[in-house]
Amino acid sequence: xxxxxxxxxxxxxxxxxxxxxxxxxxxxxxxxxxxxxxxxxxxxxxxxxxxxxxxxxxxxxxxxxxxxxxxxxxxxxxxxxxxxxxxxxxxxxxxxxxxxxxxxxxxxxxxxxxxxxxxxxxxxxxxxxxxxxxxxxxxxxxxxxxxxxxxxxxxxxxxxxxxxxxxxxxxxxxxxxxxxxxxxxxxxxxxxxxxxxxxxxxxxxxxxxxxxxxxxxxxxxxxxxxxxxxxxxxxxxxxxxxxxxxxxxxxxxxxxxxxxxxxxxxxxxxxxxxxxxxxxxxxxxxxxxxxxxxxxxxxxxxxxxxxxxxxxxxxxxxxxxxxxxxxxxxxxxxxxxxxxxxxxxxxxxxxxxxxxxxxxxxxxxxxxxxxxxxxxxxxxxxxxxxxxxxxxxxxxxxxxxxxxxxxxxxxxxxxxxxxxxxxxxxxxxxx
Ligand code: 4AD
Ligand code: MG
Numbered sequence: 001x002x003x004x005x006x007x008x009x010x011x012x013x014x015x016x017x018x019x020x021x022x023x024x025x026x027x028x029x030x031x032x033x034x035x036x037x038x039x040x041x042x043x044x045x046x047x048x049x050x051x052x053x054x055x056x057x058x059x060x061x062x063x064x065x066x067x068x069x070x071x072x073x074x075x076x077x078x079x080x081x082x083x084x085x086x087x088x089x090x091x092x093x094x095x096x097x098x099x100x101x102x103x104x105x106x107x108x109x110x111x112x113x114x115x116x117x118x119x120x121x122x123x124x125x126x127x128x129x130x131x132x133x134x135x136x137x138x139x140x141x142x143x144x145x146x147x148x149x150x151x152x153x154x155x156x157x158x159x160x161x162x163x164x165x166x167x168x169x170x171x172x173x174x175x176x177x178x179x180x181x182x183x184x185x186x187x188x189x190x191x192x193x194x195x196x197x198x199x200x201x202x203x204x205x206x207x208x209x210x211x212x213x214x215x216x217x218x219x220x221x222x223x224x225x226x227x228x229x230x231x232x233x234x235x236x237x238x239x240x241x242x243x244x245x246x247x248x249x250x251x252x253x254x255x256x257x258x259x260x261x262x263x264x265x266x267x268x269x270x271x272x273x274x275x276x277x278x279x280x281x282x283x284x285x286x287x288x289x290x291x292x293x294x295x296x297x298x299x300x301x302x303x304x305x306x307x308x309x310x311x312x313x314x315x316x317x318x319x320x321x322x323x324x325x326x327x328x329x330x331x332x333x334x335x336x337x338x339x340x341x342x343x344x345x346x347x348x349x350x351x352x353x354x355x356x357x358x359x360x361x362x363x364x365x366x367x368x369x370x371x372x373x374x375x376x377x378x379x380x381x382x383x384x385x386x387x388x389x390x391x392x393x394x395x396x397x398x399x400x401x402x403x404x405x406x407x408x409x410x411x412x413x414x415x416x417x418x419x420x421x422x423x424x425x426x427x428x429x430x431x
Pocket of ligand 1: 163164183184185186207209215216217218220222224225354355356357358359398399400401402403404405416
């Protein structure tokens with residue numbers, strides 16, 4: 001007899017198989033018991049009929065506690081009522097380990113309690129679905145960039161310089177020197193783009209930001225493509241094609257998961273490049289005309305502003321050409337204006353906020369040196385980076401997509417804390 005996983009059941013219809021699983025829930029009467037099983041690959045109902053299995057196995061089925069582990073021998077049958085489409089008719093049960101008093105019961109629990117039990121909470125149906133969607137986004141990311149001639153490059157995590165400003169750095173000792181945990185691999189990816197043309201990275205990034213919002217993590221994962229000989233407008237095209245590919249891949253490959261999360265897929269089905277673009281100037285005017293009198297030209301948007309702008313579209317929207325004063329030192333100034341830069345933030349629909357930040361990069365040596373100085377950065381730490389504009393500088397652009405915000409949007413979950421296995425939040429390093 002074959003030991004299989006739940007997701008392989010469709011290939012074994014009518015056969016008797018063995019499955020290793022955990023009991024997530026059960027209900028029973030005097031004659032029949034329904035066991036809700038999960039094995040990581042999926043969820044399935046197993047039916048135990050007293051008349052078929054006999055007194056002893058039936059009593060065993062009724063006694064299994066939540067999250068006990070077991071092997072089950074059963075026939076795979078078609079079940080038209082369930083979304084999965086299959087069910088198990090139990091013949092034999094072997095309990096591997098009995099779980100006593102599993103803390104997360106089927107009743108409602110508060111978020112802090114669930115977060116304290118994140119190591120167990122991950123087993124639940126909703127969390128399982130979100131993790132599968134996260135995995136599909138990662139898979140589709142590699143697929144998209146490899147299909148388009150990008151090379152995967154891994155920038156360092158321990159760094160001596162900071163691309164996104166110095167206020168949000170985690171500092172650590174590197175033997176005698178000071179070091180920082182990477183807040184973005186971008187500067188290294190620019191070096192890699194000069195060696196390999198089009199590159200992308202995927203890795204953890206750290207922001208010592210005292211923000212406690214549904215969009216902020218202290219440790220999050222970012223995808224950072226960087227492209228030689230690509231200017232601002234073309235970079236936006238890559239971004240909208242990438243996001244479209246990711247959304248369409250999840251729609252195609254995560255149907256059960258989206259359904260389990262009650263995600264309104266009609267909203268995702270509309271996501272197709274090209275995405276609308278508005279300038280920062282237009283966004284300020286729109287906000288001032290729509291009840292946000294407080295925000296003035298030159299100020300950065302808060303989440304209520306981003307949400308108000310996003311609500312006018314059923315597509316992600318690019319806000320382009322931000323004021324030079326509120327963006328990092330490496331962004332290329334507009335050719336006809338010295339007050340704005342060639343950049344864009346991509347704002348997701350439905351209030352999920354900024355999922356991408358990107359720009360064309362400065363590639364003029366003198367200008368780069370001047371901008372590093374203006375931003376009060378230590379030139380010595382950027383000497384290697386300045387070499388990129390000294391030896392064969394070319395126009396280039398890149399961007400960073402925040403994985404967790406993208407997972408939150410596509411899954412339709414409210415808070416980024418549920419989109420990463422073990423979230424690092426302000427005041428949370430456990431578990
Ligand atoms: O806009 P950010 O800070 O851009 C950069 O770091 C650039 N160096 C990227 C590049 O051009 N290579 O961050 C990029 C994205 C944001 O749009 C957001 O999706 C996500 O990273 N992000 C966060 N996600 C969760 N928690 C936080 N604290 C985040 N900060 C940024
Ligand atoms: Mg940003």
